[in-house]
Amino acid sequence: MKKKTGIMGGTFNPVHNGHLLLAETAREFFGLDKVIFMPSGNPYMKKNAIIPDGNLRVQMLEHAVKENPYFRLSRMEVEREGPTYTCDTLVKLRELNPEEEYYFIMGADSLLTLESWKNPEIIFQNCVIAAAVRGTGTEDKIKKIADYLTESYQSDIRIMPSRYIDISSSEIRKRIKDGRSVRYMIPDSVIAYIEKEGLYR
DSSP states (O other), rough: EEEEEEEEEEETOOOHHHHHHHHHHHHHHHHHHHEEEEEEEEBBGGGSSSSOOOHHHHHHHHHTTTTTEEEEETTTTTTTOOOHHHHHHHHHHHOOTTEEEEEEEEGGGGGGHHHSSSSSSHHHHHHEEEEEEOOSSSSHHHHHHHHHHHHHHHEEEEEEEEEOOOHHHHHEEEEHHHTTOOTTTBBHHHHHHHHHTTTOO
16 A cells, blocks of 8 residues: 655745644545655745745754644755746655655635646646645635546545634744734744744744
8 A cells, every 4th residue: 555645845934733733634534644844945936025044044943843733844846946836746755655645735715826827737647636625715716627637637635624713924933023912823833943044023
């Protein structure tokens, strides 16, 4: 039987408890053997955003995932030169570990834009899409787009229920800049690292 590995991609600018809960929910729901957090190096879809050096985001993630024995961290995209694309990452992972089955974890709302990603057909060929529906009244819309993508690309899209947590990295950055508390929004060890490095001030 193939090992089942979850992939959590993103800028993680910074990582927060919503990311961690989504990863843990997917791990439990799909019976994943592990979940790999993969911070993007040069995300082409966020050209205008001010994003800290990849190594700083890696350090924050290291603090965030160390408490969970099923969580791992990958530097693959951070160490790649140029823009980072999910399709390239998945192809490389499959080359390195052909015996593993990859589950790409995302919020179900990302299904609405997935066709605009680079080479979506390659993404669908190389992973199961694990889409989290957060119970915000969009379930019917999500099911329709999932059915459309499944038929159009012969993709494997699996929907999982997920708690809705109203936390965003942009809100956290603003709160830190304004000198407001972010306690219980991100792990204490990450807060300590952000304060030590003077990030988002």
